[in-house]
Amino acid sequence: MIIVMRAHASSAQIEHVTSRIDALGFEVHLSQGAERTIIGVIGDERPLDRAMFEVMDGVERTISILPPYKLASREWRPEGSVIPVGDGAVGGPRLAMIAGPCSVESRGQLLEIAHAVKEAGATMLRGGAFKPRSSPYTFQGLGVEGLELLAEAREATGLPIVTEVMAPDKVELVAEFADVLQIGARNMQNYPLLQAVGKTRMPVLLKRGMMSTIEELLMSAEYILAGGNYQVMLCERGIRTFETYTRNTTDINAIAALKQLSHLPVIGDPSHSTGKWPLVIPVARAMVATGVDGLMVEVHHDPEHALSDGAQSLKPERFAALVQETRRIAEAVGRAV
Amino acid sequence: MIIVMRAHASSAQIEHVTSRIDALGFEVHLSQGAERTIIGVIGDERPLDRAMFEVMDGVERTISILPPYKLASREWRPEGSVIPVGDGAVGGPRLAMIAGPCSVESRGQLLEIAHAVKEAGATMLRGGAFKPRSSPYTFQGLGVEGLELLAEAREATGLPIVTEVMAPDKVELVAEFADVLQIGARNMQNYPLLQAVGKTRMPVLLKRGMMSTIEELLMSAEYILAGGNYQVMLCERGIRTFETYTRNTTDINAIAALKQLSHLPVIGDPSHSTGKWPLVIPVARAMVATGVDGLMVEVHHDPEHALSDGAQSLKPERFAALVQETRRIAEAVGRAV
Amino acid sequence: MIIVMRAHASSAQIEHVTSRIDALGFEVHLSQGAERTIIGVIGDERPLDRAMFEVMDGVERTISILPPYKLASREWRPEGSVIPVGDGAVGGPRLAMIAGPCSVESRGQLLEIAHAVKEAGATMLRGGAFKPRSSPYTFQGLGVEGLELLAEAREATGLPIVTEVMAPDKVELVAEFADVLQIGARNMQNYPLLQAVGKTRMPVLLKRGMMSTIEELLMSAEYILAGGNYQVMLCERGIRTFETYTRNTTDINAIAALKQLSHLPVIGDPSHSTGKWPLVIPVARAMVATGVDGLMVEVHHDPEHALSDGAQSLKPERFAALVQETRRIAEAVGRAV
């Protein structure tokens, strides 16, 4: 950590800061600049709260030097992590293609879509049984019945299941049915939930909060890793910006940055990151071109009658086109679909 | 709801939309504009998912007409709600002054601060026993022990207690000790948690998510109200923007807007909304001038040794100055502190 | 335009609104909903100021139906525009590859880079003679001398020149030397400048403001088109968001959306949209995969000694790699580099 003193900080103020650093067991490194004195704090600063220095008289601001995450960083593990799921793996040369409806609505709906996406090239099935909905007046998901239907669809198609868990006291239940536990964007900083999935040894798909930074996403991953569960995939699903034409703004930079900063696999979700089905395929191509390890796409055989998120769902034939188009891009970057 | 058709939508496409509206039990209102056909959907649109229309051929976009919240709206309840807490109330002529440390750290710390804020004019005591921390390596709160200390501080000072609950399975526990259940910004869209506090009949202080719109805040309040708990206070605690000089951007417009859109009391949190103690007092004055029903302020007797959020904590004497300064503003707007 | 009345608007208030619409020569279309009356304004609403209705008693809000731009829309011109520049064209099957230094610094620097980018596959040369710099204490560009050097570099390499013009009274001067007039992001809404380039018949590369919406970008293009100059290329160069790891956030959605909303060619600028050279190549691949009509890339042979923007500049050999990698992507989407 670096502590920048105000322009005319007194030597007593500087002395006060350095003696506190000393008392905390860190080494002090003093540097007298042209207009400011700068104090370096030597040691692993991660457990330190910078705020305690910011309140001291004469301190202008503090600056972190080390990234606050450790286990999630590529420094910690230079080679990329590969996470086995079902017969396949996420993070290897072949991209994961996760597809399915936003919500599990009925047995018929789920099985029809599951077979269709399998046919088109999907390698995993997604579907929500517990749904975070912004209105209390809309469909909230089928709950346990939805989980059972997902298990039946896996049985029928062989596709591993990705489904969301929304509360720490439901982790055990969802883990019974799912192959991958999804943490939704609104729960990216639900720490009791992160701790609960950190205690399992199941693959976790951690979605970036719509207004969370890249660093915060990696810190949320760190929570799970620090719990001993190393099976974490990150998911870019768009961030909230001033632009309103699209539901979210796909942060394509973040995909490139995450691959450089972290060893964890990165999944792109072009359905949520655009919110409009006509944009899903071009943005899916972009994600693959940038280097994602997989895609997660909402597919519905009858979006006009979908109970949620129809506007961003592809029909199965459009999903088949997506697979074709992204396959060509994947090959152009040395990967496979 | 309004459905805007594309420029050259065919009559078959229009017919398809209108027959679907009809089938859903709504009335259709067709309007042929200069370049677009517009279809009105007459009826209570709140349970409808606009997305199901957005996927239909020929549809350009859909527009909501009704606000998605109902019980939280001032239309529903024109006079402001007043929520009794302890011997006082929130929403009446006298402002609530909620003060205390970010985290409960020890018996000595809490009692010292509790007495100091009471002395300076606080009407409630805040303090975190369960803390959402972005790093797994920092202090996570004292848990149940913290709740017990808060109860002891209430005993000693007579100040009602505001404290955060982070998971649905902890609501019962926290409710045993607290006078007001706080939902933190990161949990504003934690729906299982909203449903759990909606089942209690305790006052809830709902903080706006740093990434959430005014409408989304009101929808989260709606979740609690729809559960039958009408004791909800809203809290503006700053939003995330491109500006980095301050930790968050105080959305002062939102305070004025919430007072017009909703009957629920609004609390301002200038500590989090600025993130820097030298800005807390001027922004607290602004909040009172705009019309908040109370303030929530972080106070610590020794911020240099605080275990969290020291940089935005006021020392007790600064908090006393805040009370004096905001009192003058409150009087200028016909309220009292 | 749609005018939504408040819940209990009186018939006198409704009558007042409709008589004003009538007086303005538009047709009124009244619709009585479940909780609100809605008034449709039939006719070309583009010259109307919605604000005049928003101040009327009983009005809740107004909603535009027509996009505010016309000449820039794909409705106006369904096939894509192709803009001839030098011997080539922008908007056809072959992508424009615009490369060169941020600033023209010297004859030696410019010629070395010009030859290098030509060699690597560039089809146009970029370079700033007039530079918008956020500090008055840093290099402001060589001005006219820079323009002369650009002309010399065109002579030497055959590459057409793209360079920025910053003030209306400099358009004539820059137009003498340039093949394409660039409007920088900070000037996207400099209307006297847009009007001035609208009076020329030269190709214009219009960069999106870093906090401007897709619609505002198209409205700025509309200014130029309305002046009679149809040679406009749009440029996505990243927007400002809360994310600070990257200098800007590449809005990849916007590229896909602009290709659907408008007939104008779209250029991607991965140098500014990321601000970090290690991210330039993966994001350039993404842009091509999405469907841009060209790329604009900063290249410097010695970025350690560049007078501006070195951090996002590629060395010539990295630019050559970019050309190779994007060529494979271009082929995968049926285009050529």
Place this chain on the structure above:
Amino acid sequence: MIIVMRAHASSAQIEHVTSRIDALGFEVHLSQGAERTIIGVIGDERPLDRAMFEVMDGVERTISILPPYKLASREWRPEGSVIPVGDGAVGGPRLAMIAGPCSVESRGQLLEIAHAVKEAGATMLRGGAFKPRSSPYTFQGLGVEGLELLAEAREATGLPIVTEVMAPDKVELVAEFADVLQIGARNMQNYPLLQAVGKTRMPVLLKRGMMSTIEELLMSAEYILAGGNYQVMLCERGIRTFETYTRNTTDINAIAALKQLSHLPVIGDPSHSTGKWPLVIPVARAMVATGVDGLMVEVHHDPEHALSDGAQSLKPERFAALVQETRRIAEAVGRAV
């Protein structure tokens, strides 16, 4: 400046960085941390381009220590600047109350409003003769005729005139008529314009760009100050965020921060910062409570027929109420209206 090296930077890489610092005439200060080497650059870093270091091998990132502005800082001039305008001054104990229409529309309109705002307590008259409009199809201002009408209104009321200048080649013309030159939000980074007004010795009201940080606003002020014109007032007029209920988000934190960071007076513009007239008065109160040196408010006697921005304009009687209400707040903070 601080240069942070990557975790395993080689000594040759470190040596390369330090020798470059040395060659630039700065002193090097090396500090070996737990996981990173940090290099301090001692001297006035303002003319340095950090980017030149960011491209060097082994460099992770660079951090500025000094604020990039100097003349605009309170360090440079600890006491606040007071700027004489007409018979009054901005920055003293009495607040400037600048009011008038968005656009000058006609002689009758302007004189009626000028007399009304004078009556209500305004101390300056605002009105646009040259208008930046986002659509080429809407009213663009009366130009020179508007300036002449403003001069006539000053004659009639004694109120000094604030009006916008949009292009460097129009500064001389506008300066003939105006008392204060306004730089609009969209031109905050129009550097040729900043340089042009920097050459005059007239008061300048510099509006913050809706996408600009506090630091960028101060850097734009620095451009004018560096030109030798010290008569600069800053204006907070709202920033663009994800919130769409209001047109902009009033950054009340910025007002408090600017008063601490800079000696320049700060004006608040609650009309643009909210975009909705029912929010103007509460937000005006907030601005005064925070510590602005003046307010700028749009007033129109007939907003239903205003040619621009009617939705945020107050009628004269509402403006009179604003003056009354803010007077009480001003007194509560030791100022006068």
